[in-house]
Amino acid sequence: SNDESSSNDESSSNDESSSSSSASTSIPYEVIGGNHDLEGIDEFDTDAANLQVFLDAHNKATPQFVREIADKTLLVGLGSTIFRDAKYTSHEVIIDDVQLAWFEQFLRDHPADDGWKVFVFTHAPPNGSGLRVLQENHVVNGCCWLNHSDDVKCRKFIDLVRQHRCIKAWFSGHFHLGQDYQDSITFPTIPKDEGPYPDRGSCVFAQTSVMRSGTSRDGRRQSRLLRGNADGFEICTVDHKKGGAVRLDATITYKDTGHEVGIYAHEDEAYGHDNYFKVYQPQPGDEGYICDPEEDAMCLINDDLYDLVTMETRLWWRLSSGRVLGVLNGMLLEYDGSTMAPLGLVVTSDELIGKVIAVVDSGVEECMIDFDNVGMEGADCEGGGMQEREQAVIIHDPEGNDISVIQPNEDGSYWRKIVRNKIARMKERRREKAAVSYAMEMLQQTEDEAKEKVLSTWGPYTSTVGNAL
DSSP states (O other): OTTEEEEOOOOOSOHHHHHHHHHHHTOOOOOOOOTTTTOOTTTOSSHHHHHHHHHHHTTOSSSOEEEEEETTEEEEEOOOOOSTTOSSOTTSOOOOHHHHHHHHHHHHHSOGGGTOEEEEEOSSOOTTSOOOOOIIIIIHHTOSSTTTTOHHHHHHHHHHHHHOTTEEEEEEOSSOOOSOSGGGEEOSOOOGGGOSOOOOTTOEEEEOOOSSGGGOSSSOOEEEEEEEOSSEEEEEEEEGGGTTEEEEEEEEEEEETTEEEEEESSOOOOGGGHHHHOOOOOOTTSTTBOOOTTTOSEEESSSSTTOOOOTTOOEEEEOTTSOEEEEETTEEEEEOTTTOOEEEEEEOHHHHTTOEEEEEEEEEEEEEOOOSSTTOTTOOTTTTOEEEEEEEEEEEOTTSSOEEEEOOOTTSOOSOOOOOOHHHHHHHHHHHHHHHHHHHHHSOOOHHHHHHHOOOOBTTBOOOSSSOO
16 A cells, blocks of 8 residues: 555665566565675676666666655655775765765755655664664674764764654664564654663664575564554564564654654564674763763773773773773774764774773863864864863783773774775785785795785784774
8 A cells, every 4th residue: 555665674686587576566666775786896897887787677767766655755765876985894885975965955845844754764774773783793894874984974864863853764774683672673762761862853763674584694584564554653574484474563653743652562572682682882871981081181991900801891981082982792892972873893802801991181182173063163272162182092901011002093083994895805815815826936835834924914904804803
């Protein structure tokens, strides 16, 4: 019916058969591209050529789409357009500037006060959605959220959700996780006893699973079903392991044009998978906030010099710069300063467990220009800029034999943006093979000896495999 829509995260492996199949049944459909849809690196030299074939196969003029399914009720999709040209990991889902500008103008043209309701579909979720993520994969590699590696563009999507209350729901996939976890759906508001106001506008976020068992990370094979009604809408699960059985997951009721209330329809069914998949997300005022950046000239993150980091350590703190760091599962992670969503890995557990962490003033106050407020970009400290105390994040063993300073990136972030995209990694492997051949021919080494001794370096880094150092 017109007020019913389905969503699934698994892209077809054969665009031609997918398109013809839909055409043969005369069922109208829309599709959005994800990080795997431009992975034809053996067939296409450029992302543009690969994208064009994808669009042609689905009779699409643009990567985005909009479809009105009921009176002032719109489905909007945004597609990933970059793989080979990704600055970091190719599996970051990137919405290009053209689509982003189109989306922002579209929202301005369809305000909630005029009765518009918009349901958004993207392959990955936006930063700030609060959905369950994969720490050992997407967090570590910096590809959880839309436009993950760009601070400003990554936060842009949740800013639009907060500004435009016409956005009623946002569906995404990317993580290949099922829909039995309650945090596969997040609501705009939560009970006060569960934490602070999440600031998600009037939007419900929903994780979408996969249909095929070979692509599922937790054994689930599920799709989403969206059902509209006079009072709001329902989000359901279609379970493909149970013959397509439909289960009601959540009921959302509109309170007015800018507010809605959601109720879960079932308990969390995560059972044994909860500890593996769920990532701790810090909140202001919880027990992990242990360092005031504006008052403490030196802050021992551990209680004392002999309280060392373990796998059970769970704490976080905000630096004077506004950057948020935290320890979880023996790793040092960076979190978004506004949404508190995990951004990426700073230090691995191998480097951190058994160590002490300290934050120390370096003795310099800098002027931090406020780029977030229009008109303040050129202000100096006395004229409206903010004072930022320069700080050093230090890690050392209890004896003080090994002291490391964790330096930020050029953009001020701390998470390690060192995962190469696939094209760069292919070139690097070819260079490594050339070095092995050189060692065999010129140094008279066996192939096994050469492979063991050949080492790639990028400054202090010695690996480009899936997980960042």
